Structures are given as C-alpha cells and as structure tokens.
Amino acid sequence: MLRITRDITIDEKDLDITFVRASGPGGQNVNKLSTAAQLRFDVSRASLAPDVMMRLTTLAGQRMTKDGVIVIHAQRFRTQERNRADAIDRLLDLLREASVRPKPRRATRPTLGSKIRRLDGKKRRSDVKAKRNTRSFDD
Numbered sequence: 352m353l354r355i356t357r358d359i360t361i362d363e364k365d366l367d368i369t370f371v372r373a374s375g376p377g378g379q380n381v382n383k384l385s386t387a388a389q390l391r392f393d394v395s396r397a398s399l400a401p402d403v404m405m406r407l408t409t410l411a412g413q414r415m416t417k418d419g420v421i422v423i424h425a426q427r428f429r430t431q432e433r434n435r436a437d438a439i440d441r442l443l444d445l446l447r448e449a450s451v452r453p454k455p456r457r458a459t460r461p462t463l464g465s466k467i468r469r470l471d472g473k474k475r476r477s478d479v480k481a482k483r484n485t486r487s488f489d490d
Contacts, residue, residue: 361446367391368435373426387426388434392442394419407449421445 373387394407394415408415415421425438461469 361392361397365392365396366439366442367393368438370431370434386429386431386434387424388431388438390421390423390425390435390438390442392421392423394421402452403450407446410445410449 367390369389369391370385371387371389372385394404399407407421411421414423421442423438423441425434425441427437428434
C-alpha cells in the first residue's frame with residue numbers, strides 16, 4: 352500500500368508498470384535495453400473524493416487518457432529500478448497535489464490610504480510631464 356495522505360492510500364496492484372526502450376542519447380544502452388518505465392494508473396479504480404478527482408484531472412492534463420488512466424513515462428535514469436521509483440514518486444506527487452484543497456479567495460478592497468497614495472503619485476507624475484512643456488502661446 353502506498354500512502355498519499357492520511358486518508359488516501361492506493362494499492363500497488365493498481366499500478367501497471369511496463370518497461371520500454373528509452374529515447375534520446377545513450378549509445379548502445381538505449382538500443383539494447385528497455386529501461387524506461389511506463390506507469391499506468393486507472394483513476395476510476397481508486398476511491399478518491401469527487402473534488403480530488405476533479406483537481407487530479409486538471410493537474411494530469413495530457414497525461415490522463417479519455418478512459419481516465421494516468422500514464423507517466425520515466426526515462427531519466429539508466430536503470431529500470433530507478434526509473435520505476437521515479438515514475439511512482441511522480442504519481443504520488445501528483446496525487447498529493449490534487450488532494451490539497453485550495454484556499455478560497457476573499458475579495459478585498461484597497462484602503463483609503465492606498466487610494467490617496469496612488470492618486471498623489473499620479474498627480475506628481477502629471478505635474479512633471481506638464482512642466483516639460485514650457486512653450487507659451489506668446490511665441
């Protein structure tokens with residue numbers, strides 16, 4: 352069992368990890384060995400609250416398929432074990448971030464002092480610009 356938060360845990364059996372060939376530089380190691388880990392996690396199997404599910408869908412973005420499966424491709428390291436651990440860590444980070452409920456924004460108004468300071472600054476700037484034009488109508 353993988354613990355995400357105090358209330359949320361997922362079973363390791365729900366994670367489907369396969370190893371595929373990595374792309375990019377690496378010489379023969381890339382061509383011969385399948386070290387990149389591809390983790391698939393079916394969100395519908397997990398018992399997540401509806402609000403957590405919504406935030407997870409938003410955060411996952413293109414990593415989530417239309418069927419509700421999160422696919423994480425890890426190929427940062429040269430070994431299967433480290434890429435597997437990296438993929439699981441990235442999934443756990445994603446789930447932890449989705450489980451945090453955002454604080455509601457409270458509408459606030461500017462104080463009277465801040466309004467006065469802003470208007471004073473605008474007035475000073477206006478005076479500076481007005482004084483640049485020293486031409487009079489007599490010329």
